[in-house]
Amino acid sequence: MKESARAVVIGGGVVGASVLYHLAKIGWTDVLLIEKSELTSGSTWHAAGGMHTFNGEANISRLQKYTIDLYREIERLSGQSCGLHPNGGLMLAANPGELDSLRLICSRARYLGMETEMISLEQALEYNPLIDPSHFIGALWRADGGHCDPSGTTNAYAKAARQLGASIERFTRVQSLAQRRDGSWDVVTDKGTVHAGHVVNCAGLWAREVGYMAGIELPVLAMEHHYLITEDLPELKGRSREIVNTTDYAGEIYVRQERGGALIGTYEPHGIVWSPVKTPDDFSMQLLPEDFERLAPYFEVGFRHFPALGRVGIRKAVNGPFTFAPDGNPLVGPVRGLPNYWGACAVMAGFSQGGGIGLVLSRWMAQNDPGQDILSMDVARFGAFATPKYTSIKVPENYSRRFRLAYPNEELPAARPVRRSPIYDRLRAAGACMGANYGLESALWFAPPGTEPVETPTYRRSEAFPIVRAECQAVRTAVGLYETTNYGKYEIAGRGARGWLDRVFSSRIPRPGRLGLAPMLNAAARIVGDLTIACLAEDRFLIFGSGFAEEFHLRWFWQSDPPPDVFVRSLASTLNGVSIAGPRSRELLQRLTRIDLSPGAFRLFDVRETAVGFAPSILSRAGFTGELGYEIWTTPDYFATLYDDLMDAGRDLGLTLFGGRALSSLRLEKGYGSFQKDFRPDYTAAEAGLERFVDFNKAEFTGRAAALAERAAGPKRRFVIMEVAALDAEVSGYESILKDGAAVGYVTSGAFGHWIGKSLAAGYLPTPLARDGARFEIDILGEMRAATVRLEPLYDSQGLKLRS
Numbered sequence: 001m002k003e004s005a006r007a008v009v010i011g012g013g014v015v016g017a018s019v020l021y022h023l024a025k026i027g028w029t030d031v032l033l034i035e036k037s038e039l040t041s042g043s044t045w046h047a048a049g050g051m052h053t054f055n056g057e058a059n060i061s062r063l064q065k066y067t068i069d070l071y072r073e074i075e076r077l078s079g080q081s082c083g084l085h086p087n088g089g090l091m092l093a094a095n096p097g098e099l100d101s102l103r104l105i106c107s108r109a110r111y112l113g114m115e116t117e118m119i120s121l122e123q124a125l126e127y128n129p130l131i132d133p134s135h136f137i138g139a140l141w142r143a144d145g146g147h148c149d150p151s152g153t154t155n156a157y158a159k160a161a162r163q164l165g166a167s168i169e170r171f172t173r174v175q176s177l178a179q180r181r182d183g184s185w186d187v188v189t190d191k192g193t194v195h196a197g198h199v200v201n202c203a204g205l206w207a208r209e210v211g212y213m214a215g216i217e218l219p220v221l222a223m224e225h226h227y228l229i230t231e232d233l234p235e236l237k238g239r240s241r242e243i244v245n246t247t248d249y250a251g252e253i254y255v256r257q258e259r260g261g262a263l264i265g266t267y268e269p270h271g272i273v274w275s276p277v278k279t280p281d282d283f284s285m286q287l288l289p290e291d292f293e294r295l296a297p298y299f300e301v302g303f304r305h306f307p308a309l310g311r312v313g314i315r316k317a318v319n320g321p322f323t324f325a326p327d328g329n330p331l332v333g334p335v336r337g338l339p340n341y342w343g344a345c346a347v348m349a350g351f352s353q354g355g356g357i358g359l360v361l362s363r364w365m366a367q368n369d370p371g372q373d374i375l376s377m378d379v380a381r382f383g384a385f386a387t388p389k390y391t392s393i394k395v396p397e398n399y400s401r402r403f404r405l406a407y408p409n410e411e412l413p414a415a416r417p418v419r420r421s422p423i424y425d426r427l428r429a430a431g432a433c434m435g436a437n438y439g440l441e442s443a444l445w446f447a448p449p450g451t452e453p454v455e456t457p458t459y460r461r462s463e464a465f466p467i468v469r470a471e472c473q474a475v476r477t478a479v480g481l482y483e484t485t486n487y488g489k490y491e492i493a494g495r496g497a498r499g500w501l502d503r504v505f506s507s508r509i510p511r512p513g514r515l516g517l518a519p520m521l522n523a524a525a526r527i528v529g530d531l532t533i534a535c536l537a538e539d540r541f542l543i544f545g546s547g548f549a550e551e552f553h554l555r556w557f558w559q560s561d562p563p564p565d566v567f568v569r570s571l572a573s574t575l576n577g578v579s580i581a582g583p584r585s586r587e588l589l590q591r592l593t594r595i596d597l598s599p600g601a602f603r604l605f606d607v608r609e610t611a612v613g614f615a616p617s618i619l620s621r622a623g624f625t626g627e628l629g630y631e632i633w634t635t636p637d638y639f640a641t642l643y644d645d646l647m648d649a650g651r652d653l654g655l656t657l658f659g660g661r662a663l664s665s666l667r668l669e670k671g672y673g674s675f676q677k678d679f680r681p682d683y684t685a686a687e688a689g690l691e692r693f694v695d696f697n698k699a700e701f702t703g704r705a706a707a708l709a710e711r712a713a714g715p716k717r718r719f720v721i722m723e724v725a726a727l728d729a730e731v732s733g734y735e736s737i738l739k740d741g742a743a744v745g746y747v748t749s750g751a752f753g754h755w756i757g758k759s760l761a762a763g764y765l766p767t768p769l770a771r772d773g774a775r776f777e778i779d780i781l782g783e784m785r786a787a788t789v790r791l792e793p794l795y796d797s798q799g800l801k802l803r804s
């Protein structure tokens, strides 16, 4: 075995083999994969090998397409067949909600360049004659996908990697990891120690244990999963082509052809966790006992929906474990505090995602950038809130919903409430319908007295629509209160703080008493953060951003090497906040503070430490609604009192609570983008319209060279707001924007603008097309709706309210 390697990949399942291949392909040929048994011996060997491009996240869909397209390449390179059956896929809808969901997938697929269309049930029967159409109302056909041979595919990666110079050691167990002072690793195995520049955790079913070797607890858990293979089916005899892989959402069943018979699998509602505490060391190439009694009711649904399957015997049953993260997406990327330790685990769809994971991870390792936005599979989307208990509840929930379609207004119930702010009970008592963001409960909207805060999951306007309208109107005409505790909050302090911030952020760093909008860019000038910096003193700063990105931003700060005289910490649990917004917000706040709030005395973006009622607070004049507004931050011990003081003081001013839904509507009327939705590492500051906050006079900041180059050339696309002639549904994200039938851009977020009375979509268009008044079409749930670009904010375009 080699004594050293630039990187050691731990685990030879489909993911480890792909990572090895991609590292070698990008030029890291001095790489070694260590596998404790035979390749594929974890969850890979017994997989059903299904592959598809469907994912709620456009970027993951793209990576899935990349994975599927890659198989021909590795077959060619390695001479090893992947056993491809590129039959395409069918998705069946049994109710109007599912049908809406399929239509949305179609609308999204156009811009992604995927061949996808809604088809009739008669056409669906041509692709798969086993369907009993009486159970369904619609179908979607995808050209991409099919299934492959798990072992052949893994070996094709491995052989192709070897040809590029990579090494593989089988039957070698990694026993422990020790980090040297220089950040490199000693990988201790039962056959000796390898000195590695980097280690990658691709240990699949043992990812948790390989996490422990580096002292981390990854939110990953294995579930049992069953599929059956039937005897040969007479219905398939003589057919010239195989039946298409078919997903039956209502039945929570997937079906595909396996030789002359069919393979049928189910994601049952009460799944079984496998090895909840420790994965056995000696588990290898094994299956688990079948549990037909438990699963019979679910397979019976399958036999009703695909009756021919019930008429033949079962040739083989497979029950095997595979791993999931709490939200079902993989855990990929570097881990904060652990230099040169990388995750590529919790991959539940290895044959759809393995290639894409290898691609982005190899870029990340070799070029310090994954090359595209992968927030939704970044290991940093989970923070401290994802404890083992949380994972043990969320993973089974996710498994049970694997084939349920997620509605955009749907909040999942498991492991809730976990993180609660001190005013949680007060907000609930006031009718809050809660959502969870990064584990923290936050209000989405408030049910009026006498009504319940419950909402029907739907793609269309729900019963909350008029309620959100009333909240928006209260903010625009009087004053509203929104809890901002769910924002990300950080303190940066110390003598070197300003100098370090100057390098990390592209914007001018504000002077004491001021606040500044602060895009944070990567070396390619793409947006890794859209934050606000408040300078409380020359050596003390607070930073506010998206709550869900806390770990992502903390990792970015850590990777940006704060010097010893700079102290960085999260204030997630030590600072609570509210925003009050609306024309009467000044009057309300003035009742609780001695500082002079008149427009000349406390200007937009001023920040001050002061008392608000009883609460020692940090007060700023800022907000996200486009109204005169303030943000007030205090510690948890004062927070409920601050809230009570504000509610008391605002009663006669029409103070109304508002939630996240109203905020989305208000911010889009004003043309404000939001991180993760509209501003992501896929877009540059110039494309996003954030260039005006970039200070090119600074000699140095991350992304400066790329931002300057883009300024010279001009951005290729532009962030725009569009008015949409919607009927009863807003856009929900990633729908294609069409010009003369061709997809030219796509939607990043949307909401109904309740004050201006128009449905709004935010998205990106090629710069030449992003003209005021330019007209496009967006397919919303199967209906082509006109969309018109509005370059000026639709509300208060001069910013007079904001500055009033």
Ligand SMILES: Cc1cc2nc3c(=O)[nH]c(=O)nc-3n(C[C@H](O)[C@H](O)[C@H](O)COP(=O)(O)OP(=O)(O)OC[C@H]3O[C@@H](n4cnc5c(N)ncnc54)[C@H](O)[C@@H]3O)c2cc1C
Residues within 6 Å of the ligand: 010, 011, 012, 013, 014, 015, 016, 034, 035, 036, 037, 038, 039, 040, 041, 042, 043, 044, 045, 046, 047, 048, 049, 050, 051, 172, 173, 174, 175, 202, 203, 204, 205, 206, 207, 210, 225, 226, 227, 318, 319, 320, 321, 322, 344, 345, 346, 347, 348, 349, 350, 351, 352, 353
């Ligand atoms: C019944 C079933 C059906 C499935 N069907 C599909 C499907 O149709 N399509 C699809 O895409 N996915 C499917 N999957 C999921 C798929 O199997 C996984 O996504 C995939 O196998 C994950 O691969 P991996 O490389 O991450 O993990 P694994 O395959 O578990 O590989 C991890 C490897 O790491 C090795 N290892 C662990 N610890 C050490 C150590 N300390 N030292 C050295 N080596 C170590 C293990 O021996 C193992 O070989 C299915 C899974 C099951 C159970």
